[in-house]
Structure formats: structure tokens, C-alpha cells
Amino acid sequence: MKVGIQLYNLNMNVPTLYAREFAKENGEAGEGLYSELFNDAITVLQLAIKQNERNVLARFYLGKAYYAKSYEGEGTWTRSLVDKAEEQFSSVVLQGEKQPVPRDLLVKSQGMLEEVRKIQKGY
Numbered sequence: 001m002k003v004g005i006q007l008y009n010l011n012m013n014v015p016t017l018y019a020r021e022f023a024k025e026n027g028e029a030g031e032g033l034y035s036e037l038f039n040d041a042i043t044v045l046q047l048a049i050k051q052n053e054r055n056v057l058a059r060f061y062l063g064k065a066y067y068a069k070s071y072e073g074e075g076t077w078t079r080s081l082v083d084k085a086e087e088q089f090s091s092v093v094l095q096g097e098k099q100p101v102p103r104d105l106l107v108k109s110q111g112m113l114e115e116v117r118k119i120q121k122g123y
Contacts, residue, residue: 063088
């Protein structure tokens with residue numbers, strides 16, 4: 001699972017660095033880059049969840065990876081990935097009602113769930 005989190009964090013840094021370089025060369029930001037990222041992080045985090053269905057940290061980061069990957073640019077989102085993100089954040093919140101979950105993780109999951117639901121309302 002630590003590898004999945006590290007891959008997620010690495011992928012989050014790529015768009016900023018790429019967009020800066022792309023903007024220097026082309027005078028505009030590179031939209032749609034997120035669709036090319038996060039596949040490895042998603043695979044590793046899915047494996048962590050397969051090993052332990054109640055792994056809330058892996059679910060949280062899997063939700064974040066789906067959420068980040070879903071952004072297509074210019075305020076548009078891939079619906080299926082947003083829905084997958086919502087499923088993971090909801091799972092963390094629901095598990096928090098049944099078992100102890102670190103408070104900060106629960107609060108972050110609730111915040112992400114609100115963000116996802118705002119996007120879903122726009123479909």
C-alpha cells in the first residue's frame with residue numbers, strides 16, 4: 001500500500017511540472033494529462049484493498065487517484081471515474097461508522113465526498 005501512496009504522490013507532481021514546461025514551449029497548459037496518469041497507483045491500491053477490504057487508507061488514496069484521473073480539463077470530468085471515487089470515499093465514511101477510523105482521514109474523506117457530489121450534480 002505504501003507503494004501505491006508513493007505512486008499517487010509522484011503522479012500528482014507530474015502535471016504541474018509538465019504544464020510549466022509545456023506552457024514555456026507552446027504558450028498554453030497541457031490539458032488532459034491526468035488521463036495518462038495514476039494507472040500504476042490505482043493498480044497497487046486495488047491490490048491492497050483486495051488483500052484487506054477494510055483498508056481505509058488504501059480506499060482513500062484510491063478515491064483520490066480516481067478523482068485526479070477523472071479530470072479531463074476545462075472543467076470537465078470522466079463520469080465513471082468520478083463515480084468510482086465517490087464509491088471509495090463513501091466506503092471510508094461508512095466504515096468510520098462501524099469501526100475506528102483516524103479522524104483526519106474521516107474528515108478528508110467527507111470533504112472529498114462533498115467535492116465529488118458537487119461534480120456529480122453537474123452531469
